[in-house]
Amino acid sequence: MKLRVKFRKYGPIRFIGHLDVMRFFQKAIRRAQIDIAYSGGFSPHQIMSFAAPLGVGLESNGEYMDIEVNSIRSCEDVKNRLNGASVPGIEVTSVKILPQKAGNAMASVAAASYTVRFREGRGPVCRISEALPVFLAKEQILITKETKKGSREVDLKPGIYELTWQDNAFFMLVDASSSGNIKPSQIIEALLSDNGEALQENALLITREDTFTDIGTEGCRKLVPLDDIGMDDTAKI
């Protein structure tokens, strides 16, 4: 049985990198005595898969991992056990059972939503409420992406599904798939650069709000949070 676990990451724990969060959960699962499934071979490992890696320094209300278990008492029980074995700063908010043929967390990721604020004193001079409509009206939002092989031009526009500015915060829903992942800072940087400004160092406070998968059919996008795919166990157990 496959479970999809949704969790928050906040406070000092935002400085723990993605690989270390995976290691944290491997140990937390043992402490919580979850009946997780192991791979075969001489050095068996827990069967788990994480959705989209979260950068160091970011908080999140919508992180996901899938785990394969042999048995559970209930989803609620798994959630409570994991939280009992966790630290403040990592909180499991839902556990659901995945349908047999659901794709794994990582492969399913299509988009992510973020709230982005400027740190005190690090905002731009330009008025965002005026600059944003102009920015969004552009046909293309070209940025230069530095890669290992050199730099190339990328158009952000098709990957920005929603972008608003309210109460001194951006809300954005953007492409987070492996082929077209957009970082919030890339968008803000482009916006500021259109207004002749540069993004200051470590200027943004970013919270990932949720991670989405696309359940739309051919050509028609329909984004739902990753845990919409899972079911509650009330009917099953």
Add this chain to the structure above:
Amino acid sequence: MSSKLALSDDILMKIEKPARYIGNEVNAVVKDKTKVEVRFAMCFPDVYEIGMSHLGIQILYGMLNDMEDVWCERVYSPWLDLDAIMREEKIPLFALESQDPVKDFDFLGITIQYEMCYTNILQVLDLAQIPLLASERGEDCPIVIGGGPCTYNPEPIADFFDLFYIGEGETQYRNLITLYEECRAAKVGREEFLRRAAKIPGMYVPRFYEVTYREDGTIAAFTPTEEGIPATVLKEIEMDMTNTYYPTKPVVPYIKVTQDRVVLEIQRGCIRGCRFCQAGQLYRPVRERDVEKLKQYAIEMLKHTGQEEISLSSLSSSDYSKLPELIDFLIEECNKKHINISLPSLRIDAFSLDVMSKVQDVKKSSLTFAPEAGSQRLRNVINKGLTEEVILHGSALAFEGGWTRVKLYFMLGLPTETEEDIRGIAELSNKIAATFFEVVPKEKRTNGKVQIVTSTSFFVPKPFTPFQWAAQCTREEFLDKAYQTKKAITGQLNQKSIKYNWHEADASVLEGVLARGDRRLSEVLLKVYKKGCFYEAWSEYFHNDIWMETIEECGLSVDFYSHRQRDLDEIFPWDFIDCGVTKEFLKREWLKAQKEQISENCKLKCQGCGANRFGGGICFEKK
């Protein structure tokens, strides 16, 4: 959780591995600071990943936090990137749990595990904004305590410490802290607290002792400066290993650390008496932990940490009397929980090979032998009771069992070593390779061939060993010996199967200076540190030229400390410490070494080392 962090987001985003500095790990102890009497900062003066791997700190951390009136927190050396920022921005060094500045604590305890970390002690004090010299510390400074193996010769670092705790930490911390609380309530002041502390067994307060030197630089006298201060300090030792504290809830780091596993200390001490080995003398007598307790600790530790590996710790695991029972238990427990078992320091024989084949992938793992010397003659000198026959027999068994990789550890520069002994290293390596080709028929050589990795380190004489009188080789002699070894290996028939590694010579010579040094070296350390040197246990940051230049500046010489054979009646800087083993015994062993005579281990025959005065352990078990 403390959501307060000592470092700003800007800093944490800029530095490598910010997780080293934010605390909040599983099992980290957080107390209400308004409800404790004593704040204790426990420091390992090296980077987090090294410090977090140390069992001793885990024991003391748990034990002190079990005391209701004490809150013990952890401190490690900030890595170079953060170090530069903290100096620039004058950020005081902080403890991980509360993120509060260390300078506001009552105690700063520093564990001193290797000589090359001495400059990091100064880094920690400096960043903490505590005066480096104990004599310059005021009433508001923490009491700086040193502990750990290097404090058996605390003299080179004596000027930087208010107090040294000599011996095992389990026994006297409660008394020391109670005394501190009483002295604080009575407002007697720092000096008076230290004076009273000096009378607690195991405590050494350097400011109450005076050293005078002879014209040749050796010590004339080492005496207390006040009435009532003990002339010798006897090490502290925990004799009740069954009922003493054991940390079953060790802190679980987020980042990968050097020893990323739970550790089960099965016994303390070693029966073997190898003459170069300091630990083998310091921790006498051998005391085993109760096997039933160990089983219980293992289960609890794994449950509380979720770690996926457990390791046994001791100087010589094969000598633990209940080893088969313990290992059978662990294999059964761990297999069902998918937990790995790591078994270091096992002697290679039929039993250990059988066990190892159950707990590790034979194809991927290697066997380790530490003959330490290349010939039987020299092995007798150092009292290493491992014979060529045993090594070849063990290798043959292992090769039959499917192992193809062997690691061999030797030392170069041991007392009385000759060119023939050095050639013996190459010849033994070659014989092991030949054994492989003898016992494994061609069609069964799945990995193709055998891989022997022969490593040599340079011998460093240590205090409280029979070799404390010995001269250490010079850098040039060491390098010549490494060259001879290399040449001899190249001349072997199976040389293609043997890979040879050797260590840096410079650091070994300096380690020798610091290990057997005296109080005059404090000045050298201070100057070297002020010239910008620390993290010198890391070879890339070791500055031999600065050390050599500074030793000269201070009117001292490497020859005096390292390359000189000491007279039998010389007073050593560490003679005022009584580690349980008598100087007479060490002298006997030194003379026997020169006669190439071996001494039987504690299980076979008591050698009268003096450790039986503690009234327990191996000394009182049936032979």
